[in-house]
Amino acid sequence: MRKGLLPGMAALLGLPVIIFGLQRYDVSQFFTAMADPPALMQGCMDVPEAVALAETLRDRALRIERYMEALDVRKADLATAEQTLRERLAELKSHKTDTQTRRDTHTSEVRTDIDRLVAVYDQMKPTEAAAILTNLPADFAAEILMRVQPENGARIIAAVEPRQAALLTAQMGARSIRTR
Template sequence: MKATQKGRSPRGILAFVVAMLLLSGSLRLGSIGIAVASSTTDVDPKLGNVEAVSECVTDAETHELMELLKARSEQISALEAEQEKRQIELANAEATILENLSRVEEAETRLSQTIQRVDGASSKDVNKLTSVYESMKPKDAALLFEQMSPDFAAGFLAQMSPSAAAGILSGLTSEKAYTVSVVLAGRNANAPKQ
């Protein structure tokens, strides 16, 4: 009550104390801000200007961990680039293989058609020649067959009618007729029986 008698109310004193605390706090914050600002700038003595420090100071373990992560990230990037390069090379190789396979299939088709034409022409020629030999006199045809190899002669005789083949065989020497007969008999010796 004495304080109220001197003209100061408790509320006034309290307001004064709060005002002083706020003023003190703001002065402290201001001086901290100035200290922080002065600690985050460097002065380049050669240039005479002020530059802001761009890196935060971290402890050694954090810095080491960051370096390891950066190195690992670079390794992963290099591996990914290598993987992508290999995938491109594999795709190109696959395309080349498919192209070559297509060429081989086309060549195989053309070869098959050529073989069929040749076989067809060859069969026609053999059939025609067989007909010529069948229509010849057996004695004249035997003179030609005497000059042929036994395998070749047996091929023609196998396609002839039995009577024409018998006439030609009878005109051959006994040795040649026997050899051709053995070739004819042995042509199907290795064929499966069942």
């Protein structure tokens, strides 16, 4: 049991040293160097175990070198994909900003148009405004009545036929409930 303890401790203590050493050097160059037949093998070509070990090490070094090359290709592919994604993200953000600006402009224009229309109805005589509003769709007429001055709105509703006035009032109440 004590015989296995000493080599285990040596391996445990030596492993960080080996890892540190490998980190300081380019590992691919180490394995590339091993892929070439070493000069030490010149006198050992008649020992089959040494030749087999050298071939195994060379094969492993070549596999590791190919793996490292594949990793480099993958890194390049990932960098390209990341750059493409960044460009697409910037494009989408720009498109979002443009869309929001257009939407805000459109909303502002619609509000300006509605304000002008309301101002026109505010200036009209209640009987004339009532005659026009009864021919408009009920929800649109209710929207106009909600925005005119309250005194003018009351006069306009008073000038509308009672059945139509009830419908407009119901639409105005429904609009108030929807906006809450």
